[in-house]
Amino acid sequence: MAELQIFSYEEAYDASLQYFKGDQLAARVWVTKYALKDSFGNIYEKTPDDMHRRIAASLAGVERTYSNPMSEEEIFQLLKDFRYIVPQGSPMAGIGNDFQVGSLSNCFVIGLEGKPDSYGGIVKIDEEQVQLMKRRGGVGHDLSHLRPKGTPVKNSALTSTGLVPFMERYSNSTREVAQDGRRGALMLTVSIKHPDSEGFIDAKMTPGKVTGANVSVKIDDDFMNSVVTGEPYIQKFPIDSESPEVSQSIDASVLWQKIIHDAWQCAEPGVLFWDTIRRESLADCYADYGFETVSTNPCGEIPLCPYDSCRLLAINLYSYVKNPFTPEAEFDFDLFREHVGKAQRIMDDIIDLEIDKINLILDKISEDPETEEVKRTELNLWNKIKTKTAAGRRTGCGTTAEGDMLAALGLIYGTKEATEFSTKVHKELALAYFRASVDLAEQRGAFKLYDADKERNNPFIQRLREADPGLIERMERVGRRNISCLTIAPTGTTSLMTQTTSGIEPIFLPIYKRRRKVNPSDENVRVDFVDEVGDSFEEYVVYHQKFLEWMKINGIEEKENLTNEELEDLVAKSPYYKATANDVDWMEKVRMQGEVQKWVDHSISVTINLPKDVSEELVGNLYMAAWKSGCKGCTVYRDGSRNNVLEAMPKKTVEKNNHNDHNSLSGLIHLPDHTVKRPYxxxxxxxxxxxxxxxxxxxxxxxxxxxxxxxxxxxxxxxxxxxxxxxxxxxxxxxxxxxxxxxxxxxxxxxxxxxxxxxxxxxxxxxxxxxxxxxxxxxxxxxxxxxxxxxxxxxxxxxxxxxxxxxxxxxxxxxxxMPNGTVAKGHKCPNCGAETLVYQEGCLICKTCGTSRCG
Structure with missing residues (x-):
């Protein structure tokens, strides 16, 4: 193999900055997270073109093992410029990367057969969780099998401590694992049937507790009906037993209000409508073969069975809008369907690459110097994942740039018209992906468990049958290549490189002001803002890339220095007006999620952003509407929730600079005048x-x-x-x-x-x-x-x-x-410069651009 050229960070950054047309944030994210590197930090790719060539070469190698292969150049053109098909984090970083021995899967779920409630089982799950996180995987697992607090156990403790202490254990393990500054991600779930579910729901209300995990409660239809009717609800353990060891009748509405209050107060727990998930799941048709869904990945968009995993890919919806931001704008459904079919084919290729990666992981573990006893858990773990991966060939194909697509078509996110069009797009997406999976079954063979009779009454299959009877007839004849196909994930840093809105979400802000520190004594410098310590800043305008395209198409001049009034007037003229994350009609957003969910066989990651002053009643109404609309889950984030509560003295005003048009205010923190006497x-x-x-x-x-x-x-x-x-x-x-x-x-x-x-x-x-x-x-x-x-x-x-x-x-x-959601006062985002950093599970998260910095 030819020796690879090494580039300095500056060389890669400068070349990438030109590639992204001056977008510093996109260039920095790509070089830092996705450019090919070895363990010494040497960089071997100069621009994303090099990365896409690497990925295309590996995928073309898989294609050549099957009939009618796509060429490397064809694959490259689909990936180039992040325009059409966009592999997500782990596949993008790992495909063709010989410098790391890691998985291409973005997410995993683990769990033990028989769900044993023992310390041995608890510790085994802990070890498996850590082993997956060290190879860049997000992990989810369920705690419903753990005994409720106070029940008898056969050890020196005599009674169980319940599941809440083990939440902290798994959370702490997550915090210990970091790869290149990227901390592990964990989802913990429990059934609402569990007698300890109230403790689970309240666990994160204590600042500093369970900070290394997201938590969601699995809610069944019986519980929701009890909330509506006022009928008693029975909790029991084991949760699915007909003769449980523990059984108690509760007022469902009281526990429901606790869920609502906690979500309003600190944005967790999320809710998973478990009967909807199981009822709609294609993989659950094969529950008797080990594909029973038990939990989800950390962001909730992939419900999974134990030891299954999923790789993610997104279609850039904006790129299928012809004549964007004009009266002639239209969506190119023909090109869209063609590319969706190729995206599913690429995802199936990635499964083959993942199996190769797992084999390398197994080889490395076998060659490690530890004893066989030490290595046994990790070897068994990856062998089980390999078996599930090959048996189901699960894919996670989704979309990004929903907000930009709608704006480019002149539709306002959060209106009925926009919801109807989004639903049409995702319906066509589902049909195209499943047609491609049937095509692949004809060419490469169906996933080994496929059984048309098992799926016949599945609601998702019935919708596909109604939309395209011929598709299901052909599927029942030749099978399907992949057990499940679709998801909509949060695209995070990937959307920074597509320079679009993220996932199914609306735009956060189309235009905002950023500050750069300046020396006021320099010649020709402009000082717009002076902070509480006397540092001077110049303000300039940052435009969302597609908002900038709207301006150019409509002949609006780009300016660096605009007043707040001018900014508001400019946004008001655009199709992004009243369509930002904090402006959209919240109830319509829930209805949109429910309508789109009908055409997604996994789930959707979406957050409802709410202003600080909304009531708990509204949060409850949104959650209830989500259940009734057919959503599989729901998460809300109220602005300012989780903030640290501090007693503030009256604020002081900083003297205005001559160029300033507003004051800088700084609260003085009131400290107690005495200290706590130190206990022994x-x-x-x-x-x-x-x-x-x-x-x-x-x-x-x-x-x-x-x-x-x-x-x-x-x-x-x-x-x-x-x-x-x-x-x-x-x-x-x-x-x-x-x-x-x-x-x-x-x-x-x-x-x-x-x-x-x-x-x-x-x-x-x-x-x-x-x-x-x-x-x-x-x-x-x-x-x-x-x-x-x-x-x-x-x-x-x-x-x-x-x-x-x-x-x-x-x-x-x-x-x-630091309590989750606490604003990091005086800190600026290293990527976008905005003063919107908040602490989240020990990391700093930028609410403007989504960048995270841990440790």
């Missing part, structure tokens, strides 16, 4: 991080669940602190040594159940680190809010590289305790 012992979390190439460990003492003090040092048994990797929690004890000197020890319970003590945490510090740690612990003890502590720590601009790296590790340790 504190609950404590353990957080591990890297300091340059050294492994470090932090012990965070807690009072009422909030950080009170920090100890940290090297994580080794010679010069630092040795603490087993399995230990995530314990207690910090104030002790006295044999010389009467006070010290702090860390105590935990080891795997054998014995209390173990690490003595002298305060003695494990390098003196320089210790001084800064005392400063941090001091402000924590006096009640400074975590966001302000992080700002303080981040502002320690020190000469020592070692100290600065350690400082970043301490920041990472403390971010765990």
């Amino acid at each position: 012992e504190l609950e404590a979390d353990v957080v591990r991080f890297q300091n340059n190439k050294e492994k470090w460990i932090a012990f965070v003492g807690l009072v009422d669940g909030k950080p009170y003090e920090v100890f940290t040092g090297l994580a080794d048994d010679e010069d630092g602190i040795f603490c087993p990797k399995s230990v995530n929690h314990g207690k910090i004890i104030k002790a006295t040594d044999e010389n009467g000197k006070k010290r702090y020890d860390f105590q935990f319970i080891n795997k054998r159940g014995y209390k173990t003590t690490i003595e002298g945490l305060s003695e494990k510090f390098n003196p320089e680190f210790w001084n800064y740690a005392k400063l941090i612990s001091g402000v924590l003890r006096y009640g400074m809010p975590i966001d302000q502590v992080l700002k303080l720590v981040g502002g320690l601009d020190l000469d020592s590289n070692s100290i600065n790296t350690w400082k970043n590790g301490v920041e990472r340790a403390l971010k765990k305790y």
